[in-house]
Amino acid sequence: MSGFVITDLALSHFRSHRIARIGFDGRPVALIGLNGAGKTNILEAVSLLSPGRGMRRATVDEITRKPEGLGWKVAATLQGPEATHEVETGAEAGQPRHVRIDGKSATQVALARIARILWLVPAMDRLWIEAAEGRRRFLDRMTLSFSPDHAEAVLGYEKAMRDRNRLLKDQVQDAHWYRALESRMVETAVQIEANRAETLRRLQIAQDDANSAFPSADLMLNNPEPVEDLATALAQGRRRDMAAGRSLNGPHRADLSARYHDKNVPADQCSTGEQKALLISLILANGRALAAETGAAPIILLDEVAAHLDTQRRAALYDEICALGAQAIMTGTEAALFDSLGPRAQGFAISEIDNQSQIAKITL
Secondary structure (H helix, E strand, O other), X not given: OOEOEEEEEXXXXXXXXXXXXXXXXXXXXXXEOOOOOOHHHHHHHHHOOOOOOOOOOOOHHHHEOOOOOOEEEEEEEEEOOOOEEEXXXXXXXXXXXXXXXXXXXXXXXXXOOOOOEEEEOHHHHHOOOOOXXXXXXXXXXXXXXXXXXXXXXXXXXXXXXXXXXXXXXXXOOOHHHHHHHHHHHHHHHHHHHHHHHHHHHHHHHHHHOOOOOOOOEEEEEEOOOOHHHHHHHHHHOHHHHHHHOOOOOOHHHOEEEEEEOOOOEEHHHOOHHHHHHHHHHHHHHHHHHHHHHHOOEOEEEEOOOHHHOOHHHHHHHHHHHHHHOOOEEEEEOOHHHHOOOHHHOEEEEEEEEOOEEEEEEEOO
């Protein structure tokens, strides 16, 4: 099965990469080099070909290469099941990020309609034991891969909520000021909750139907207030929200929970290795569900994932990626981590010389 594929990637003044260009042939990709050489920066660049702030959630200024501070640019040829697009995103010094698709200005949301990009990075290893915000972001990223309009719903909800929070902080008492904003919050909340629920359904099916070496997770979305009661909760909760200075009801308060299916153990009580395996399982399930629905596997970014798996699990991961037909771009400090991939993947050595990342093609 074919998938979404990057065939050409160019970076300009992007973190440690002054000027870089890489050609991909659709196979999985192994980026090999010492810590700090610039491997993860390449993954981050690819992640910015989707809506949002990328896998590091960095600001525009944090991304631009120092000391030049000239701004940065990522350009790519993105091949999908229906069309190939030339995509560019970046920012001039002191300016907001821009997006161009086939030479025309576009919104970030438009990126979700021409590619599907998933990622798993070490910072997510503590997902199940840290704050709910990270789990919501994880779920919404998966939801966006199925429903590009989910980004618009979330942005619309957050804008209405920010405006309502401003009224709360200013101690505005007039109910007329709140009604239109709360109506917009409810309207978008219904869509957000429906999108999230459908994503969980698709992920469960993709796990149940798979013959995978990774454990299945039973997922549940916990909403503090049913969406059908949100309008009433917002109206009746204004005084309480005013005291708190923020909205205390809505999908921005939801939390995602998971259980290790075979052991019937909550994810937050599993071992570190089991928690990592559950995350890998969900990324693979996301990929399988997308491939089944669109006919094209997503681009998958895996940062240092192989280092935390034993030899058997690494081989199983690579087999599942290849069976899926996904262009997975992976990083590792040693070529031996990718031995079981062999000629099924492209290899690139990433090194640092004179404070600049260098890229060289190698054979795995």
